[in-house]
Amino acid sequence: MPKLWLTYAWKDNETEDVDHIVAELRKAGLDVTFDRVRLLAGRRLWEQISAGISDQTVNGWAIFATENSLKSEPCQEELAYALDRTLRTRGATFPLIGLFAGEFDRALIPSALATRLCVNLHSNEWKQQIIDALVGKPTSKQLTPEPFGYKLHNRENGFVLEVWPRTGTWTPVIALVDESEKECLNILMPGPRGIISGTASVICSKFVINGSYGIVMQNPVNSSTTAHIFLSKLPRKIMFGPQSGTTFTLDFNLPTNFNAKMPISFKGELSTRK
The missing domain is CATH 3.40.50.10140 (Toll/interleukin-1 receptor homology (TIR) domain)
Known part of the structure; x- marks a missing residue:
């Protein structure tokens, strides 16, 4: 090896x-x-x-x-x-x-x-x-950190959930919540990692599918240019990631030491959206 x-x-x-x-x-x-x-x-x-x-x-x-x-x-x-x-x-x-x-x-x-x-x-x-x-060869699976990073920012009128792939690029990018909580999901836009400005040139569209309400963004995101998900309030769960392939879920109902002013302290569930 x-x-x-x-x-x-x-x-x-x-x-x-x-x-x-x-x-x-x-x-x-x-x-x-x-x-x-x-x-x-x-x-x-x-x-x-x-x-x-x-x-x-x-x-x-x-x-x-x-x-x-x-x-x-x-x-x-x-x-x-x-x-x-x-x-x-x-x-x-x-x-x-x-x-x-x-x-x-x-x-x-x-x-x-x-x-x-x-x-x-x-x-x-x-x-x-x-x-x-x-000249590497495949090996057994290792325990790994999730392949995405995330941070929750507290704002006067709600929250911004910042997400990004640790490596590679997501494009297009989606964010989804349950359709019953559609009022929670406001805007999806790109921005510099760690800097939430609320302004960007963005190409987005909204959709409803299988009981979920979502936004799809054509702008690519990576570990430097991240996806900023603007939320009026926290939904029970939110899914995000590339439109095609594996997406990820953060469950805000899981027991945590959650503090809205600090980064989320729990790991996300992995799920595959076909």
């Missing part, structure tokens, strides 16, 4: 995004060893990863790179140094992979990494790109 060493900043896993990536790669057949490092704190990166990449059983090294962790000049210099040492230690054929959650200034990417394999996690083919590089 090919072995991948993954380095990432602990701060970038506060909402389990990296845990989801690790779980997905393990499901795809890769033996993933990971190293939580404090990139933002400026610790010596090479000292933290040298033990991992010098392990001859490791077949490739990847780093989960974000704009926050790369925009500091000292961090860029340290990463470039680490990559150079990696190539000297393991040779030019040793796979170096950069995992990026969306688009940002490519000038931030050290040249040693920019010329290697850069995987955009907004692509639906991100796993296959890594598998192609490391």
Whole structure:
């Protein structure tokens, strides 16, 4: 089983995004060893990863790179140094992979990494790109975080439920409630993750199907441009996700430590909408 060493900043896993990536790669057949490092704190990166990449059983090294962790000049210099040492230690054929959650200034990417394999996690083919590089095989199922993220925002006139895929892209996107609670569901629109403005250019239509009332949005969403579901009040349940394929359900009636001013504290049920 090919072995991948993954380095990432602990701060970038506060909402389990990296845990989801690790779980997905393990499901795809890769033996993933990971190293939580404090990139933002400026610790010596090479000292933290040298033990991992010098392990001859490791077949490739990847780093989960974000704009926050790369925009500091000292961090860029340290990463470039680490990559150079990696190539000297393991040779030019040793796979170096950069995992990026969306688009940002490519000038931030050290040249040693920019010329290697850069995987955009907004692509639906991100796993296959890594598998192609490391020749992975299927493995047994792993317990994983849900493949979506969510946060509930409290507003003066109701709530906004923000949802997004951890990897890949949803398009078109749907949100549904029971038809008896249709007054709860107001608007579905895209927006920057964590920023609720209430304004956006959006293509939407409303529909009723099998006792459910919904909105479908043509605008794509991903882990950076998320779906904002405006609610006048909380319904009993809400479904959301891509129009075709697997959708997800959050049940507001489940026992929780729910506080409307805080992110929802429970996991969502998975369901498949045909």
